[in-house]
Amino acid sequence: VKLGVPKETAAGECRVALVPAVAAQLMAKGLEVRMQPGAGAGAFFADGDYHDVRMVEEPADLYREADVLLRVQPPTPEEIDLLGPETAVLGFLDPLGDPDRVARLRDRGVTAFAMELVPRIARAQSMDALSSQASIAGYKAALLAADLAPRFFPMLTTAAGTVRPAKVLVLGAGVAGLQAIATAHRLGASVFAYDVRPETREQAASLGATFLDLDVSGSAEGGYARELTDEEKRKEQELLGEQIAGMDVVITTAAVPGRPAPVLVREAEVTAMRPGSVIVDLAAETGGNCECTVLDETVRHEGVMIHGPRNVPGKLPVHASEMYARNLANFLDLLVDGGHWGPDWEDEVVAKTVLTRNGEIVPDAVRERVE
Numbered sequence: 115v116k117l118g119v120p121k122e123t124a125a126g127e128c129r130v131a132l133v134p135a136v137a138a139q140l141m142a143k144g145l146e147v148r149m150q151p152g153a154g155a156g157a158f159f160a161d162g163d164y165h166d167v168r169m170v171e172e173p174a175d176l177y178r179e180a181d182v183l184l185r186v187q188p189p190t191p192e193e194i195d196l197l198g199p200e201t202a203v204l205g206f207l208d209p210l211g212d213p214d215r216v217a218r219l220r221d222r223g224v225t226a227f228a229m230e231l232v233p234r235i236a237r238a239q240s241m242d243a244l245s246s247q248a249s250i251a252g253y254k255a256a257l258l259a260a261d262l263a264p265r266f267f268p269m270l271t272t273a274a275g276t277v278r279p280a281k282v283l284v285l286g287a288g289v290a291g292l293q294a295i296a297t298a299h300r301l302g303a304s305v306f307a308y309d310v311r312p313e314t315r316e317q318a319a320s321l322g323a324t325f326l327d328l329d330v331s332g333s334a335e336g337g338y339a340r341e342l343t344d345e346e347k348r349k350e351q352e353l354l355g356e357q358i359a360g361m362d363v364v365i366t367t368a369a370v371p372g373r374p375a376p377v378l379v380r381e382a383e384v385t386a387m388r389p390g391s392v393i394v395d396l397a398a399e400t401g402g403n404c405e406c407t408v409l410d411e412t413v414r415h416e417g418v419m420i421h422g423p424r425n426v427p428g429k430l431p432v433h434a435s436e437m438y439a440r441n442l443a444n445f446l447d448l449l450v451d452g453g454h455w456g457p458d459w460e461d462e463v464v465a466k467t468v469l470t471r472n473g474e475i476v477p478d479a480v481r482e483r484v485e
């Protein structure tokens with residue numbers, strides 16, 4: 115099997131789908147690796163670090179020669195048109211967010227695997243790219259908040275007086291939220307957390323957060339949250355609003371798969387916060403958990419700074435690429451047998467991750483959206 119690793123073309127994307135150590139492991143298993151020169155540069159991996167990897171200058175050649183294309187970001191329409199029907203593509207493909215792209219992959223006849231669809235079962239943890247990237251985002255969100263805040267996170271007792279710790283509220287205690295809690299706690303903040311899934315209470319507490327009790331429960335299948343009813347949303351917003359006003363920092367990470375981000379912080383709550391407070395909205399790319407969020411900007415609303423960063427895992431490209439490449443390599447183990455292409459289509463992880471195959475869209479939930 116020949117793997118192809120192009121240079122990512124999305125604006126500001128510094129990650130790469132394969133790092134030198136993982137490329138070496140795959141080649142030791144009998145796979146060939148071809149890359150576009152400079153593909154690793156954004157993550158500080160030089161072409162020379164990829165020993166024995168063949169560099170292919172022209173993307174069109176790389177796409178044509180590869181059996182399996184490894185990507186971070188979804189391919190553009192032009193890139194999809196470079197794929198042959200025998201090619202497989204593996205990467206984040208935004209299956210629920212972009213029906214046109216899914217239709218194009220289907221029409222091209224390629225076998226596409228969307229890393230977002232890897233089931234969250236114990237056996238697939240080592241392939242769970244959503245989790246590896248979310249934990250990076252959570253860590254960075256706490257640092258972005260600390261950087262923007264005009265005050266300390268830790269408590270300090272100094273000759274110039276005593277500083278009380280910052281109060282940090284993390285909304286959404288999934289993978290990203292838990293890492294944000296842990297990071298803010300390590301920085302010495304007084305951390306509070308809330309999630310609609312009651313089972314997150316203990317996880318948040320074990321990382322040092324005080325869980326807010328709002329008595330709204332929205333657990334759904336597979337460990338994900340469901341969208342709340344209008345009445346539940348109103349109750350959640352009202353109860354949260356009272357808490358938000360007393361916080362110095364709010365980090366929001368709430369998401370519901372395939373739905374716009376739930377609004378947890380309305381403009382009125384932002385206005386009620388003290389000037390100098392900070393909101394970091396990790397859901398900015400899917401519409402934002404805060405009404406005032408503007409993607410890719412830091413806006414000021416009555417003295418409150420609201421930051422809506424894009425592609426946060428990409429801000430730590432070294433480790434984000436290393437973890438992502440390991441996720442891909444572990445998944446490839448299910449597709450390649452003794453160096454040859456041979457997916458076990460009966461395997462639950464393979465069956466659930468495949469997005470398009472033989473000119474069809476495989477997951478029902480995605481097919482319904484496209485048709």
Ligand code: NAD
Binds near residue numbers: 234238244245287308
């Ligand atoms: P996610 O990114 O889909 O959502 C982030 C968090 O937002 C979730 O915890 C969700 O409950 C929360 N949320 C949604 N709506 C909300 C609202 N209105 N108010 C407050 N919070 C809201 O979630 P994720 O981080 O990808 O994790 C989802 C689940 O998957 C978790 O249970 C996680 O433990 C589980 N998981 C399991 C495995 C595994 O078993 N292999 C691996 C990774 C994650």
